[in-house]
Amino acid sequence: MPKYICKKCGFEADTDKWIWRCPSCGGVLDIKGKVEAPKITLGEGNTPLINFFGFGGNVYFKLEYLNPTGSFKDRGSAMALSQAQRLGIGCIVEDSSGNAGISVAAYSAAAGIWATVVVPKRCEPAKRHFIEALGAEIVEAEDREAAGNRARELETRGCAYIGHQWNPWFIKGMETIASEIISQLGKVPDAVITPVSSGTLLLGLYNGFKKSEKLPRLYAVQASGFSPLYDAIHGKYEGKPSKLADALQVLNPPRLEQMKEAVLKSGGDALVVSDEEIVMALSKLLKAGAIVEPSSATALAGYVQLINSGKIKDKEKVVVILTGSGLKYPEVISLISH
Numbered sequence: 587m588p589k590y591i592c593k594k595c596g597f598e599a600d601t602d603k604w605i606w607r608c609p610s611c612g613g614v615l616d617i618k619g620k621v622e623a624p625k626i627t628l629g630e631g632n633t634p635l636i637n638f639f640g641f642g643g644n645v646y647f648k649l650e651y652l653n654p655t656g657s658f659k660d661r662g663s664a665m666a667l668s669q670a671q672r673l674g675i676g677c678i679v680e681d682s683s684g685n686a687g688i689s690v691a692a693y694s695a696a697a698g699i700w701a702t703v704v705v706p707k708r709c710e711p712a713k714r715h716f717i718e719a720l721g722a723e724i725v726e727a728e729d730r731e732a733a734g735n736r737a738r739e740l741e742t743r744g745c746a747y748i749g750h751q752w753n754p755w756f757i758k759g760m761e762t763i764a765s766e767i768i769s770q771l772g773k774v775p776d777a778v779i780t781p782v783s784s785g786t787l788l789l790g791l792y793n794g795f796k797k798s799e800k801l802p803r804l805y806a807v808q809a810s811g812f813s814p815l816y817d818a819i820h821g822k823y824e825g826k827p828s829k830l831a832d833a834l835q836v837l838n839p840p841r842l843e844q845m846k847e848a849v850l851k852s853g854g855d856a857l858v859v860s861d862e863e864i865v866m867a868l869s870k871l872l873k874a875g876a877i878v879e880p881s882s883a884t885a886l887a888g889y890v891q892l893i894n895s896g897k898i899k900d901k902e903k904v905v906v907i908l909t910g911s912g913l914k915y916p917e918v919i920s921l922i923s924h
């Protein structure tokens with residue numbers, strides 16, 4: 587049986603019960619040992635890796651927005667809800683600004699598990715409607731931080747806390763993306779650029795690529811005003827808080843130390859993009875036929891910065907991860923495309 591492990595204090599335990607944080611030091615847990623593929627599946631993963639017209643043959647886009655609920659989170663939800671079901675858990679609670687909530691609601695439905703999702707007040711209405719339509723109960727909180735606190739209060743009333751920012755199974759489920767990229771590209775790319783909020787995808791990429799012969803440089807793109815990883819590496823970024831990157835508004839990611847290690851050990855970097863850069867990137871993507879959400883367009887905006895600064899060369903093979911679907915909120919897309 588795989589084990590929970592805390593890399594900070596050395597805590598280890600069997601995975602025969604639900605633990606989402608280290609009971610000894612309060613830090614984040616990881617999973618050690620071989621883990622079976624998720625039993626609860628909606629067809630997540632194996633997303634296409636393609637070139638888009640107008641971006642050059644060395645820029646590959648990984649279409650994570652084509653996952654069953656329109657975001658990369660489905661990889662983590664499939665794993666986390668499969669494990670919850672294995673442990674006989676009947677109800678779960680999650681906090682999310684939208685995409686994780688939709689994903690966890692869908693996989694809970696597939697697993698026959700009752701779900702409550704705590705959302706911040708400013709959650710996109712369309713995302714909120716999806717969560718409800720999938721059968722989950724919605725609880726509202728003031729902001730993203732308050733949503734996390736409220737979800738953990740509900741946990742003490744008997745529901746297992748998924749907490750994708752913390753959950754070691756969720757992170758584990760993300761790893762498949764790395765081996766997919768290698769097999770689709772036929773090699774490890776030189777660089778991978780991904781939007782980053784709580785770091786689940788970044789860490790999935792890092793842990794997944796660590797199993798291969800080399801690590802690509804991992805570039806983490808954050809939105810202005812929500813850049814804890816950038817700040818931890820370069821010092822505080824002063825900029826107008828993004829209104830567009832609603833999926834990236836995490837200020838205190840619990841895995842910040844791990845995120846920093848992933849970026850620095852890979853030889854990559856953390857970047858910050860503004861709403862103006864997001865609009866330009868989103869517009870380019872839409873015109874190439876990619877219906878993604880503004881938060882996903884940060885990855886392309888980051889690519890443009892890296893090309894302009896010379897940190898990425900034209901001849902390098904680069905993978906840009908497009909994380910979430912724009913079909914979930916047409917209002918935002920229509921604002922941008924006019």
Ligand SMILES: [Zn+2]
Nearest residue numbers: 592595608611
């Ligand atoms: Zn610990």
